[in-house]
């Protein structure tokens with residue numbers, strides 16, 4: 001009987017013949033990379049791919065491969081308004097706060 005962790009169908013199975021001649025099942029978690037998505041709105045990121053070299057995988061800008069252009073634009077606007085003291089951090093949407101705080105530095 002496989003161990004409980006190996007009974008999950010999210011584990012890939014592969015029949016392997018070991019040196020003694022016995023056939024065993026090897027379990028491996030499927031690590032296929034998915035389509036990159038925006039960390040805030042979960043929209044698919046344009047110009048981003050899970051495969052390829054580092055520069056082919058994401059846009060070369062702050063939070064490239066993490067945030068979509070419209071969410072980044074909102075974060076930059078919020079950080080500028082915070083710098084100019086037009087708004088306070090409490091007024092910024094909570095999902096934007098970690099990115100706004102990084103942009104303030």
Ligand SMILES: [Zn+2]
Nearest residue numbers: 038041068071
């Ligand atoms: Zn977004």
